[in-house]
Amino acid sequence: MIFPVVLCGGSGTRLWPSSRKAYPKQFISLLGDESLYQTTLRRLSGERFDRPLVMTNEAFRFLASQQAAGVGLADARVVVEPCLRDTGPAVLAAALMIARDAGADALVLVAPSDHVIPDVAGFRAAVDRGVAAAERGALVTFGVTPDRPETGYGYLELSAPPDPARPAIPLRSFREKPDTETAERMLAAGNFLWNAGIFLFRAGDAIAAFEAHAPFLMEPVREAVGKGVKDLNLFRLDEAAYSAARSISFDYAVMEKAETVHAVPFDCGWSDLGSWDALWKEENPDDDGVATHGSVTAVDCHDSYLRSEEDGMHLTALGVKDIVAVAMRDAVLVADRSRVQDIKGLVAGLRAAQVRQADDYPRFHRPWGWYETLCIDNRFQVKRIMVHPGGVLSLQSHMHRSEHWVVVSGTAEVTVGDEVRLVTENESVYIPLGARHRMANPGKLPMYLIEVQTGAYLGEDDIVRYEDAYGRG
Structure with a gap:
């Protein structure tokens, strides 16, 4: 063994x-x-x-x-x-x-x-x-x-x-x-x-x-x-x-x-995928040396790697040579293929400049599922949230914001104050500022909802936790 x-x-x-x-x-x-x-x-x-x-x-x-x-x-x-x-x-x-x-x-x-x-x-x-x-x-x-x-x-x-x-x-x-x-x-x-x-x-x-x-x-x-x-x-x-x-x-x-x-x-085709050039090799470039991933159109391109990470984002390239282009919702990389080993230093520079994309990912993963911000502006934010089957968020409250939840797929078990009820697709619930609340997914499929936050402060540190199934403070 x-x-x-x-x-x-x-x-x-x-x-x-x-x-x-x-x-x-x-x-x-x-x-x-x-x-x-x-x-x-x-x-x-x-x-x-x-x-x-x-x-x-x-x-x-x-x-x-x-x-x-x-x-x-x-x-x-x-x-x-x-x-x-x-x-x-x-x-x-x-x-x-x-x-x-x-x-x-x-x-x-x-x-x-x-x-x-x-x-x-x-x-x-x-x-x-x-x-x-x-x-x-x-x-x-x-x-x-x-x-x-x-x-x-x-x-x-x-x-x-x-x-x-x-x-x-x-x-x-x-x-x-x-x-x-x-x-x-x-x-x-x-x-x-x-x-x-x-x-x-x-x-x-x-x-x-x-x-x-x-x-x-x-x-x-x-x-x-x-x-x-x-x-x-x-x-x-x-x-x-x-x-x-x-x-x-x-x-x-x-x-x-x-x-x-x-x-x-x-000799088993090993690669440590230590650079975009290594991933270009793994993606099997065509006769022009072009490898693509995701929704991409390449016209008259040579020896390049073109990658789109978003379903709704189409990456197009015309007449480029020896480049790497990677498109995500919140960040785009365009680099000479001969310089991809320098990306670590590039990210260090972004971090020093306090560019949030240096470290933060557009989708934030949590033990119960994930969330992503769809829109944010002064005093409001719109998120999409996915909760795993059996997943449960902490019992919490907020000092500076109220929330409105709209279930778009599945069923949510929602607690607001002393009330517990099921909220199904196309139904919504309002969470007043300061109210103790939580949501859970009692079903067997992922549950999705849209959350609209309004208030003077929308930061993730505006959370007071009272109970948490995952042992977080």
Whole structure:
């Protein structure tokens, strides 16, 4: 049995504006109908795998649970990291939990939540090739056989060229992202792989490696696990202890220092989708080098990626070359394809200028569903709200606004003061300023409503919560 650990706390911005801090790329349906996180969970499920252990942060705890349930893995163990500490403490916490529950010899497979691996059977075969080395005590990493001199990935230097007779090869070194000339030499040498950031080991061996090479992490992370508490269907690591852990990656903390590291080569169409150029490749460009997604028309265009994220927004391009254009309701990106690696810096500049689109997503996800603003002006705001089946908003009141709810699909159970009643399609209810109220969806289908707010202040912090099914303050 293999115990999967999915690292799901990242908030990358290299695919901005589609991926933002409030709703990062692992949760987005970038390719197909499922999110990258959901396809990762599917890849790591089946008779050979135990239920996944998902390491995420406070902001994504409910998203991680909901999307896991969406692919039939409602029993996924979601672990909440109270603060960001990179992958080193996260991997150690997972190894300690699995060793405690399943024993030190339990095999642990650690994988990022936001990678693309189309050949699932090939990936699982690669995992099988690493099992023997892991059971002998090695820390196993997985590397992608390179087909070009890529400068956007780190590299693994093998002690010998890949050999089918040796499924796991001792690793000589880790290499940082190279320049073009160095990448070309690595490709020609034949004993370098792209670092995929996927690891296989026995839980006890990983813990021993941390004790040897990163002992400074042991006390705070062990305490964070020991003092962690179950919270609803989540496990929450102790905040004070985990905050004391140093922020460091698993590679830096352990893998680059350990002596018993082996690498398994694989070639399964892997991509970390680290840039719009990588997504352009995944979208299968046509003979003119143009790839499109969504509602797009391209005329006389070449070597470009054109993407519309909105059903009601049609993106058109005429005579463009070597660009990336991504259109969303609240933000549009137009970039030279050769500059897409600089988008992270662009977003940092937007954040410094306090541009809300730098981090905020047009649709705000909550444990009960989501809402989006359709229109806002002085003293009024119109929202569309979706509540999951069984979802329930907190019992709350507002100091500065009143609300009018119109149900447009499904049935809402509405509480206003001491009155509780059902509101069905095309019916409405008024919430006076200061009244205690809540809504819930008692049905089996999503419920949608339109909310009209009026008042002197419409900010989301104008909420006084009295009861909350999700433990929010």
